[in-house]
Amino acid sequence: MKKSVLVLAVAALGATYAVAADPAKIDWTAVPGKTLTLFYPGQSSHEWLQSDAHKKGAEAIKKGKACTYCHEDEEKKMGASLVKGGPLEPMPVKGKNGSVEVQVQAAYDDKNAYLRFQWKTQNPFPGTEHQYLRFDGKHWAVYGYPKLDKVVQDGQQPGIYEDRFSIMLDDGKVANFGKQGCWLTCHDGERDMPKQFTKDEIAANAMLTALKRADVRKFLPDSRSNPDDWKTGKPLEEVAKLKADGKFLELMQWRAHRSHPVGMTDDGYVLEWRNSDAGKNMFAGNADAKTHEPKFMWDAKKVGYKSVTADQFRQGDHFLIREQNAVPFDPAAGWKEGDMLPDYVVSREDAKGSAADNHAMSSWKDGLWTYVLTRPLGLANADDKALKEGGVYNVGFAVHDDNITTRGHFVSFNHTLGFGAKADIQAVKLK
Incomplete structure (x- = not known):
């Protein structure tokens, strides 16, 4: 892997995405x-937050206090611990850091907000690799698979997952987010959480069946008749x-494999589930639902290879970009055991609608990610x-690092972001 990975898609793609x-x-x-x-x-x-196991904090929550009332500067x-x-944490990941420091800067002009984040990775390489399809x-x-998965901890699969940076934002309309931050969305029953859902429970759930969802992800208490029971949609x-x-x-x-190579940040929202915005994301699964074969492979004429093998991990940028270096999969191309193709294909051209609102500029150099969101x-x-001038927003941030996902991330307490208004993080207006 090169010492620096850089994507300047906003400038490179020209007027189409100006x-x-x-x-x-x-x-x-x-x-x-x-x-x-x-x-x-x-x-x-969120259930633990209000339980006897968190007694002092639960009492503070009942009195309307924020998490920082008890835990300021204790991150x-x-x-x-x-x-x-x-x-x-019933399944600790060996060698994982307990925290990460993130430098945050904010600016805006008459049309856009610009949020800049910098943080150091635990590994001496960028986490741009993601899951593969292997023959x-x-x-x-x-x-x-992610490092929290049992197959990785048991040594049956390697730990492979992309780095991510997430921003959760509220304009004051979601009760208690300004006090409890992302814990408002994190519940028992979700993936890798206590009392994780079963397939039978999903099949028997009217809301998730209607939504055609196969698992339980982030949700807001207001979307349930019992605020802390995912089954009561x-x-x-x-x-x-x-x-x-x-x-x-x-x-x-922002995803180091699925949005970084095309200069974008995906756009979604949390309500009854963790949803994508209307339109189409910049990434899609590369496996055919019926045959399980890949849909695309690398264009050997452009990149010099049609696939990679495990010994080539982190030896280059293994992004499969539909309009740049991909061609339709050829099942008769002489595949050998161990040949691998990315499990996701990414595309700037395919991204449409509200899901395609956010641009990104991101780079990794000497252990440091620098990511700029343009919204x-x-x-x-x-x-x-x-987002508007004069507005103040509640924000929470998360970093996924070291080949991990779900609860294995690092999270912040709630902060405020202001555009020409007083806040914890104050955006500077550009001249």
């Missing part, structure tokens, strides 16, 4: 920064009314929170 300013030309040395400590939360769900200490294992001589199957008509009233959280995710001001889509 933005008001080139974030590469912003003088970030003139923009004030704030250093936040994000910590490892383990299985500290590093808590993360170091939780990551080692215990009641809130075993007869069939293609997923190869590589409200009728979809009531959920739609909540959304129309703006009672959802914005969720923007238009004043978005009027039904699944977006509109």
